[in-house]
Amino acid sequence: MGTKNRKSQLLWGVGSLLIIAYALVPVLWILSLSFKAGDDINNTQFLPTPLTIDGWDPASLSLDNYATVLSSDLFLTALRNSVGISLIATSISVVAATLAAYAVARLEFPGKRVLLGVALMITVFPIIAIATPLFDLWRVIGLYDTWPGLIIPYLSFSIPLSVYVLSAFFREIPWEMEQAAQVDGATSWQAFRRVIVPLAAPGVFTAAILTFFMIWNDFIFGITLTSSEAARPVPAALAFFSGASSFEQPTASIAAASVLVTIPVIILVLAFQQKIVAGLTNGAVKG
Structure with a gap:
């Protein structure tokens, strides 16, 4: 042995x-x-x-590529767009998904399993299939090349993913803890906010990180639904990066930009790795 x-x-x-x-x-x-x-x-x-x-x-070793990237208005504007869009979409998605997942986990209603199945199907639905229709629709209603024009499609995919992750986590929290808080005089909202949400913090962090990564790394929506620097995020902006001059190959500069945009992801993973692992494993213990 x-x-x-x-x-x-x-x-x-x-x-x-x-x-x-x-x-x-x-x-x-x-x-x-x-x-x-x-x-x-x-x-x-x-x-x-x-x-x-x-x-x-x-x-x-040459730091010229990093200096070129950090002095580029194209990159800095795209970085601002990525940070702003990712944070706004992640915040809205997590708040909405937390409320929806709590209702799914605590309430019994017809079609509950179908709802979770549809949420899972949406998360794996190919983005490219709706990019072209959205391109035409957004140009008609005036959302093309704007922050809302990117945030809305991101929410369409991130909220179902967050609901699926959080509903499994909420089911692990004993119902008696919420009832005990209500017996002590707390309202349903107070019990949810002060008891349930803190206990579900690992799951909430997991949903937030997964949502942020999905939005931060998106290229298809970023390149399809934008046409200028007004809302174009970093992954799409790298396709237009030209380096220090028009006569220079931008390969090394694009590599430097890729390293820079990866740093926030690494920091988030290292900072919240325990909560991410706890949220993923805890939600997978029971169905």
């Missing part, structure tokens, strides 16, 4: 390393590309040149 356990652990370890390498190598390559300058982007070395006799020279 001891030999089998060691072999099993070894296989799991090797498999984990392969998965980690598969996930990290493209990220590390983009990070390396973001520090290369000029014609150096055409070489196949992982680290920027030059190589000295003693090894790689850290002085060969």
Whole structure:
């Protein structure tokens, strides 16, 4: 048994390393590309040149790409749009989904399972299927190339996802705790706000993070429903990035911009990783 356990652990370890390498190598390559300058982007070395006799020279790292990106009005405006749209859509989605998921978890009504099934179906519905109809509709009613024109489609997909995640989490909270609060004199709203919501905080954080990531990384709506810098988010704006000049390949600059827009995602994951894991695992314990 001891030999089998060691072999099993070894296989799991090797498999984990392969998965980690598969996930990290493209990220590390983009990070390396973001520090290369000029014609150096055409070489196949992982680290920027030059190589000295003693090894790689850290002085060969160039921050010019990051300086170019941070001084670009196109990138800064797109970053402002992404932050504003993502925060507004996430806030509305989480508040609406929290109320809806609580009703789904606590009330019994006909079609309850069908409602959750439809919510799950919406989350996997291909975005490209409605991008073109929305393009035509938004141009007619005046929402094209505006923040609301992006926020509304994002809510259409993020609220069902949040409802599905939060309803499973609310079902784990004992009904007796809310009844005890009401016995002590709390109203239904006070019991929900002061007892249920704090207990459901891991699930709420999970829904908020998943929603924020989905909106932050969206490209299809961003490129289809905008035509100028007025509302164009970062993923779509990178397609129009031209670098320091029109005669320079923007590859390294786009890599630097990609690294910069990934930093907020990494910070959020590291800051709330315990709540995210708790929310995902807790909601999956019972159906």
